[in-house]
Amino acid sequence: MSAISAHPGLRGGNHRRVVHALRRHGALTRAALADGGLSRSTVTAVVAELLETGLLIEISDPARDGRATGRPPTLVRLNGELGVTVGVEIANGIVRAAVCDVAQELLAHDSIATDDQADPRTTLAATSTLIDELLERTGFGRDRVIGVGLAVPGPIQRRTGLTGRACTLKPWAGINPSTVATEVLHLPALADNDANLAALAELTWGAARGLRDYAYIYTAKGIGAGFVINGEIYAGANGTAGEIGHTTLNEDGLVCECGGRGCLNTLANPDAIAQQLWQIHGRRLRLAEVIDLAQAGDAGCRRVLADAGRHIGVAMANMYNLLDPELIVIGGNLAAAGAMLIDPLHQSMVRRAIHAGEAVPAVVAGALDPETVVVVGAAAAVLRDSATFPLPA
Numbered sequence: 001m002s003a004i005s006a007h008p009g010l011r012g013g014n015h016r017r018v019v020h021a022l023r024r025h026g027a028l029t030r031a032a033l034a035d036g037g038l039s040r041s042t043v044t045a046v047v048a049e050l051l052e053t054g055l056l057i058e059i060s061d062p063a064r065d066g067r068a069t070g071r072p073p074t075l076v077r078l079n080g081e082l083g084v085t086v087g088v089e090i091a092n093g094i095v096r097a098a099v100c101d102v103a104q105e106l107l108a109h110d111s112i113a114t115d116d117q118a119d120p121r122t123t124l125a126a127t128s129t130l131i132d133e134l135l136e137r138t139g140f141g142r143d144r145v146i147g148v149g150l151a152v153p154g155p156i157q158r159r160t161g162l163t164g165r166a167c168t169l170k171p172w173a174g175i176n177p178s179t180v181a182t183e184v185l186h187l188p189a190l191a192d193n194d195a196n197l198a199a200l201a202e203l204t205w206g207a208a209r210g211l212r213d214y215a216y217i218y219t220a221k222g223i224g225a226g227f228v229i230n231g232e233i234y235a236g237a238n239g240t241a242g243e244i245g246h247t248t249l250n251e252d253g254l255v256c257e258c259g260g261r262g263c264l265n266t267l268a269n270p271d272a273i274a275q276q277l278w279q280i281h282g283r284r285l286r287l288a289e290v291i292d293l294a295q296a297g298d299a300g301c302r303r304v305l306a307d308a309g310r311h312i313g314v315a316m317a318n319m320y321n322l323l324d325p326e327l328i329v330i331g332g333n334l335a336a337a338g339a340m341l342i343d344p345l346h347q348s349m350v351r352r353a354i355h356a357g358e359a360v361p362a363v364v365a366g367a368l369d370p371e372t373v374v375v376v377g378a379a380a381a382v383l384r385d386s387a388t389f390p391l392p393a
């Protein structure tokens, strides 16, 4: 480890650009690195130096395996031994954490149960123990942690760093989660909204890899969206960009927890879905049960999921008309309903979206494991921020 710890190769700006591109995108060909604005010859020289110092390693391109025998390895990536990032998701009743290396490999993840009413410091102290356990499993010490990405279920104001009151975990509203996490975890931390980080995960590793403009719909206790515009997450001034669950669908509808009426969340979140099935099932069904029953042919459950898709499609059409994304990815707990949800959603969206001769974008389920999509997104956010989170010395 000591041979690569001095990073002699990072002295120059071109070296930093190459490392930054690999932190953002993972393994790349030299040609793809040259697309970032450096000349081919500069990339070749810089990569050779970084390989020499041990900062980069070469790997074979899986796309070429078995086709071009005898070809040299064609991808370069950061040496995974350099360090790790930690992703943490603070969710309702549960905290998940993941350790990823700088080569964008998920090394370990796990979760613990938490109390929604607990003080954030109490929750983070338990999280700190979970992080230590995961680090022990992966063989990395705390000195190898570049930073922690923390996902919270609410908006974060850009100017103040404070969590807004729309946070679904009330003790977390009005605090600065990155400051508190840095203090309690004794590790540098950033914080962002869970939907934004899930959007980043699908952009980095999943269904939206390589796209510039796309929308990610995250369905949890509420329905949120993460927007990627020009290759970057768009959060808005108050962090409330993407609070699509609070789009008004019925001006005279039920009162929502935000104080509005007839928000999408009052029609299509897990509570609303359970409410509509109460009468015929005589109890509150969990969303996973609703999806299982629907898959087994229960007409009422199929109907309610299709209606949820239709409602989300109305909100999607309005979003599409404003932002014009090239793809919509749906993730979170509702995504498991698959075509039962997505087909009516897409039909509803197509019916209302602007048609200027262009095809309305496809709606697809996320490609990543729903359990870890947010935590790997939180780890990706740390990897992308080379300025705040340098490689360990």
Ligand SMILES: [Zn+2]
Residues within 6 Å of the ligand: 245, 246, 247, 256, 257, 258, 259, 260, 261, 263, 265
């Ligand atoms: Zn609302």
